[in-house]
Amino acid sequence: MTTPVKLYIYDLSNGLAQQLSVQLTGRQIEGIWHTSVVVFDKEIFYGQGISVTQPGKSHHGAPLRIVDVGETAIDEETFTEYLNAMREQYTADKYHLLDFNCNSFTNDCIGFLTGGSIPDYIKSLPTDFLSTPFGQALRPTIDSMFGGRTPPGLPTPPPDLRTATSASPDPALAASLLQAVAAQAASNGAASSSSPPGYLPTPALTSPPTPFQAAPLTAPMNVSTNPASFHSLLRTNRAVVAFFTSATCGPCRMIEPVFEDLARNNSRADGGVAFTKIDLAVGMGGAVATEYGVRVTPTFIFFKDGVKIHELKGVNGPELRTQVDLLIYDAFPPHPHTAISLPAIESVSLEPILFKQVPNLDTMFAKLTGSIDGVSSWTGPVTKAQVKQTLSKTVLPFLKASTATPSSPQQPSVPFDHWPALASNIASNLGLSELFPLVDIWRLALLNAKFAAWNTTKKGSESPIKMLLAKAIRPDNIPRNYLLTVLRMMSNAFSNQILARELILSTRSDVTSLLVTTLWHDDATVRMSAASLAFNIAAHLQKRRVDKVKARDDSTDPEEDADWEVEMISAIIEAVKLENGSEDIVHRLTACLALLLRVSPFMEQLTPLLEILQSRSILKGKLEKGGCGEAGVAKKEVRNLILEVAEKLCP
CATH class of the missing domain: 1.25.10 (Leucine-rich Repeat Variant)
Incomplete structure (x- = not known):
């Protein structure tokens, strides 16, 4: 007996991205995608933690698109246990508009249920956005909105969005659009009053949700909680670095900042380089560890074209950096001209030649x-x-x-x-x-x-x-x-x-x-x-x-x-x-x-x-x-x- 699995797709910009993206970024962006997974007559999504509601009854309203992503042979009880374990990973304070969001969660769930993944155009959206001059200028602001490490008890002041969006031809419009999308993305709305048995309820919000909060997870990071989602990551990326960890592992917490820094500086679009954490105690993370013979944490395994090519155990930051560099160099050899000394060419100014003469x-x-x-x-x-x-x-x-x-x-x-x-x-x-x-x-x-x-x-x-x-x-x-x-x-x-x-x-x-x-x-x-x-x-x-x-x-x-x-x-x-x-x-x-x-x-x-x-x-x-x-x-x-x-x- 199998159960159908559907992907609900929403546009957080309500059509504004399609209308204004070229004006703001120089690139056509069809939507700012929010997704949820629908299975067992329930809609599940991630924002301020994991929420469950009746299909189409969330605060996002009716979905823009509904995609059939296959069927699952997993029973509802097993999926409920999986979701409850996932709540330890997909918490409100880890949400990041670009790096760890609703689509990260949906992709993980679909991997667990069907072995598949969400469409590439959804997964690649953050990278497409960040490749634009506007996106590059705005990245620090988005990080400060979702990744600030404010000391406990101190409020995080909202960044000056007008200043941050000055790279756009219309900074005021860009600022208001970003703020609206951020508020929509990080919000769950009120949890359904009829949340099904076995699911942990989402706390009701007493005030409008705000994205300005401390976020422990700030690097572009994938989270793999089951073999299917991990294998999907291997299939869709040329190079993958997997960090096997656990919440009780002290050495893991020591090396984690190094791993996050490597992810932040080296992650690439879908089909490129991916960094993923696998907690042995979350979901079916232990099954992934067993598949690759991981018995101790921290362990790092390096994959090229889906094949394991190296393994590193313990806390060794310099060696971890070296192995990441070797993996990426092997997977993506640099342009041959980068090895040539070209001082005359490098001294050429890339500023455009402009004709400023003013006639009468x-x-x-x-x-x-x-x-x-x-x-x-x-x-x-x-x-x-x-x-x-x-x-x-x-x-x-x-x-x-x-x-x-x-x-x-x-x-x-x-x-x-x-x-x-x-x-x-x-x-x-x-x-x-x-x-x-x-x-x-x-x-x-x-x-x-x-x-x-x-x-x-x-x-x-x-x-x-x-x-x-x-x-x-x-x-x-x-x-x-x-x-x-x-x-x-x-x-x-x-x-x-x-x-x-x-x-x-x-x-x-x-x-x-x-x-x-x-x-x-x-x-x-x-x-x-x-x-x-x-x-x-x-x-x-x-x-x-x-x-x-x-x-x-x-x-x-x-x-x-x-x-x-x-x-x-x-x-x-x-x-x-x-x-x-x-x-x-x-x-x-x-x-x-x-x-x-x-x-x-x-x-x-x-x-x-x-x-x-x-x-x-x-x-x-x-x-x-x-x-x-x-x-x-x-x-x-x-x-x-x-x-x-x-x-x-x-x-």
Whole structure:
């Protein structure tokens, strides 16, 4: 006789994550998932301890999704005994929004009941969030909310969420959303008055629950209480470190902080590295210990691809750290270029190249309004008079204030929501030769942090940046001034990391088409601007790649694309080959090539390409007479960079 097991899935953000995640984090997050397990006509979940209620009757309301996760042959009495033992592990003070939460508990229960696990998209959500700049900035605050070790009897003050969420384009919105999710996640609501016999009741809450409390468990940690959940952990992670412990083991408490520190610094997304504690007296932890011959605590067992490769007994912190490093190195060998000394490349600043020159704004706007006046039959939802009034009364004052010196009065607060319609209306009525002042308006405005953040919220046809970019890649001849200002506008978009990521993901094809044509343009100023944009893209990717290498993270990044990198590197090498006049252009192109190659995940494809393109000889040729100017590249730092890229990164 078997019993069905279901997973109830709730969104703690009530749909706000799906609507606002790109705006706040730069990444689409479908929901902030809370899960519970439903079996034997009861819904069981973890927050302020373990709670039991009738299905769908918790304070979370009706589930967003219900997933059949299989059937169990375990009887209700056995599961009740298991849950009562689990209460010693899943206590209110151990709850952590990212590291030890309702989903940790549900995954453990489903492992016990069915041998399976919760869906990967739920398990990987914390890592997806923490991989964003916003998530990285917010991590310390979340830890302080759920992991503070406040002395007994002293209240833990709530952190300043407005300050902590300043990495978001909308800090106030981010702070309120985080606080709401935290309160929902840590709350159990009132326990069901009809909790079934055999289950320990959850204490009723006399005041709204708060997540600000001391938490003994602060590292990214799995808890395995049965063989099924442990085997699931082995299946879904390349490397696993298992800590066999018990509540009565004094040496275990001595080594536990070292283990937690290792977990905090080395845990990775699902499919990476996992750290788990197995208490021999909790649930079926003893059965896991018996399976691997563990008779004493503390014992550490190291697994690679599900196979035990090493065992360590006793309290030896240095040896534990060494064995963890060896396991991770073996499971995830570092990028081969990390073993090469690259001082010239490492000295390249990853700050974006921005075009901050401010023209005479009155003259620029007069030119634009003059072109508007010259249109005999104006079309569109905004009249010619309205367009001119908005330009003179709103846009021009904003740019003057935004580009003024720091000692000038505070910049006015300007709403931008009508700007897309304004830009679209102007672009549909003017020719490209008359349109570059509009692009220059966007170039200058993107240097304003609020304006750049606002642009992250504009998608598809609502994005003026994408609309203006698309006009620069038409097959017919594009006016020089329009190409130049579009390149500089795109470069300035990299002043905001979230906007940069959005543009790489959504306009990769258009940007590549623009660069392929402009890197070889007859005009040196256009080539310089194109080289700057190419560098900004490479620098943005380099930051993310270095972070992933340091974290030994080989998960797929949607910003990465092997075919795109092949096309970009081919175009850059050809541009270096053709560039004979400007040492600065050669410098930027070489730096771009260096950043793309340094820790590229696609070296298997790129190495033969570099050889076929004769990249080494092309780069070294720039150092010889006539290679770039009469005497070749003269600046010492540029020569060093070219030599380093040619000799150490090119075959």
